[in-house]
Amino acid sequence: MRTVLICDDRRSVREGLTRVMSAVPGVQRIDCVATPEDLLARYARQPVDVVFIGTQRAVSAGAEATRRLVTAHHQANVIVFGAPDDAGSIASAIAGGARGYLRWDASRPELVAALASTTMGDVFPAQRQSAEPGAGVNLTEREMQVLRGMSQGKSNGQIGRELYLSEDTVKTHARRLFRKLSASDRAQAVAQGFRCGLVS
Incomplete structure (x- = not known):
C-alpha cells in the first residue's frame, strides 16, 4: 500500500x-x-x-x-x-x-x-532514458538549436524566427530530435536533454 x-x-x-x-x-x-x-x-x-x-x-x-x-x-x-x-x-x-x-x-x-x-527507486518509464550523459544521442546543430529553444519555453514560431527557418522546418527538426531522444513531446525531449547534458 x-x-x-x-x-x-x-x-x-x-x-x-x-x-x-x-x-x-x-x-x-x-x-x-x-x-x-x-x-x-x-x-x-x-x-x-x-x-x-x-x-x-x-x-x-x-x-x-x-x-x-x-x-x-x-x-x-x-x-x-x-x-x-x-x-x-x-x-x-x-x-x-x-x-x-x-x-x-x-x-x-x-x-x-x-x-x-x-x-521501486526507478525513474518513471515514460521518462527513462540513457543513464550516461549524451550516450547514444547524436543531434545535428540545427536540432540542438531547436532543443535549446524548447528548453527556454519558446514556441516553434519563435524558434523559427530566431533561426530564420519556417515553422514547418522547425517542426521537422523537432520530430527528428524527438525520435533520437525517444521522446513523445517537447517536455520529454527537454527533460532528456537535461539528463544527457545537451541543455542546461
Whole structure:
C-alpha cells in the first residue's frame, strides 16, 4: 500500500488528481497541500511514498518545490505533472531531482505505472532514458538549436524566427530530435536533454 502527497496551488487540480488517484489500486492515503512551505512541513512530519508536484507555464514554483524537497529529503520520490508543452518548468523540476513527469490528464494505467516504478527507486518509464550523459544521442546543430529553444519555453514560431527557418522546418527538426531522444513531446525531449547534458 502506498501513500501519496499532492502539492499544487490550484484547488481544482488537487481535488481532480485526488479523485483519480483514489481509484488507483494500492493507494492507501492521499494528502494535499497548496504551497512548497506546506509541502516541506508536511513531509518532514510524515514522509510519504510518492509526492506529486504541479507545474505551471512560466512559473518556477513546481521546480523550486522539487529542488527544496529533494535537497532536504534525499529519499523523496517526486513526480511532477503539468501540460505537455510546459517543457521549461518540467525540465527544471527533473534537473532538481524529480524522478519523472506525467501529463496533467494522465490515464489511470499511467498513474499506476508511475507509482509502481517510482516507489521501486526507478525513474518513471515514460521518462527513462540513457543513464550516461549524451550516450547514444547524436543531434545535428540545427536540432540542438531547436532543443535549446524548447528548453527556454519558446514556441516553434519563435524558434523559427530566431533561426530564420519556417515553422514547418522547425517542426521537422523537432520530430527528428524527438525520435533520437525517444521522446513523445517537447517536455520529454527537454527533460532528456537535461539528463544527457545537451541543455542546461
